Amino acid sequence: MHELSIALAVVETVEEVAREHGAASVEAVQLRVGQLAGVVPDALRFSLEVAAQGTPLAAAELVIEEVPARALCEGCRTEFAVGTPPRLGCPRCPDAATTVVAGRELEIAAVRLPPAAACPALAASTLGSEGGP
Structure with missing residues (x-):
């Protein structure tokens, strides 16, 4: 703990x-x-x-x-909720790299x-x- x-x-x-x-x-x-x-x-x-x-x-x-939690897609610049369990793939272009922004x-x-x-x-x-x- x-x-x-x-x-x-x-x-x-x-x-x-x-x-x-x-x-x-x-x-x-x-x-x-x-x-x-x-x-x-x-x-x-x-x-x-x-x-x-x-x-x-x-x-x-x-x-x-x-x-x-929020992430930003490096490819299409979409910011999205990561969700639970965490999903870091972009909802618009799943192959693009993402960065956690919050x-x-x-x-x-x-x-x-x-x-x-x-x-x-x-x-x-x-x-x-x-x-x-």
Whole structure:
């Protein structure tokens, strides 16, 4: 269950953001998880609940945005949904090479701190995803 190691990395990163802005707690964390990231969102949610105990994230709202997988055909330039199970062949010209353009994301999209922390929005922080935007 690698979701626990991902959860621990999220907690560590968000704790650092809270510390940098003098926040004793975190109100919300938004994650973007791609369909092809190899992460089970429910397992990640459970792992984050466990990993956040006793940290500034303990009472934080967790929002997990699931990003559908999309690919682009190099031949005809058609962008299409990959689907489940993943189908990477182009629906218009199945022999053409394709490139995954969405669905491998694994990132912290936003962190909301209490107003007293007066923190600017956190830009997306990638957690070692392969080829995500």
